[in-house]
Amino acid sequence: MAKQIWKPGNMIYPLPAVLVSAADKSGWDNILTVAWTGTVCTNPPMVYISVRPERYSYQMIRESGEFVINLTTEKLAWATDFCGVKSGKDVDKWEKCRLTRGKPARISAPVIEECPVNIECSVRQVMELGSHHMFLADVQAVQVDEGLMDEKGRFCLEKAKPIVYSHGDYFGIGSWKGKFGYSVKRS
Numbered sequence: 001m002a003k004q005i006w007k008p009g010n011m012i013y014p015l016p017a018v019l020v021s022a023a024d025k026s027g028w029d030n031i032l033t034v035a036w037t038g039t040v041c042t043n044p045p046m047v048y049i050s051v052r053p054e055r056y057s058y059q060m061i062r063e064s065g066e067f068v069i070n071l072t073t074e075k076l077a078w079a080t081d082f083c084g085v086k087s088g089k090d091v092d093k094w095e096k097c098r099l100t101r102g103k104p105a106r107i108s109a110p111v112i113e114e115c116p117v118n119i120e121c122s123v124r125q126v127m128e129l130g131s132h133h134m135f136l137a138d139v140q141a142v143q144v145d146e147g148l149m150d151e152k153g154r155f156c157l158e159k160a161k162p163i164v165y166s167h168g169d170y171f172g173i174g175s176w177k178g179k180f181g182y183s184v185k186r187s
Ligand SMILES: Cc1cc2nc3c(=O)[nH]c(=O)nc-3n(C[C@H](O)[C@H](O)[C@H](O)COP(=O)(O)O)c2cc1C
Pocket: 017, 030, 031, 032, 033, 034, 035, 036, 037, 050, 051, 052, 054, 055, 056, 057, 058, 080, 081, 083, 084, 085, 086, 087, 088, 089, 132, 165
């Protein structure tokens, strides 16, 4: 396999493009799209998002110490892009994208009703890394769409048709290829 050598850059793709909802202490809220996100610890459950300080949402998260990671779907692809190219200082993204504020279980920031999974987070640490500041956070509650449970009680996220972001483009997740551990399972 012939390889090109590129300068250092961000090339971990695909990854999720999530909708992050946040509110300031007065309850003024907003949504932004974030791709620099991930899980960092299973127990305690911890996640991160990295946000540029110039984003309108940044101050809300910094001030309140809370945010919600809302997973996105094919139906929400347009909203995911829109919330990532328009700023809440110019436009009401809830209204433009026809998104609904839902009740959080443990924090104050609203969840997005239309998203199948809402991960309510509280900031533990802010790391001012450079272009982006990383919010390292504890998961306080997770809300999942009941309609995605099958008769055996399995949560079928694939039924929601999640999307991924890969080097500038959005894609669906494609077809099933195997189950965790299938490579070592005796048939
Ligand atoms: C697919 C995608 C991923 C993005 N990921 C990030 C990110 O990880 N961190 C960030 O600060 N901005 C990211 N952005 C840009 C912000 O979402 C964008 O600047 C947005 O308009 C900020 O909204 P706000 O000013 O209302 O907070 C992303 C945009 C898109 C379209």
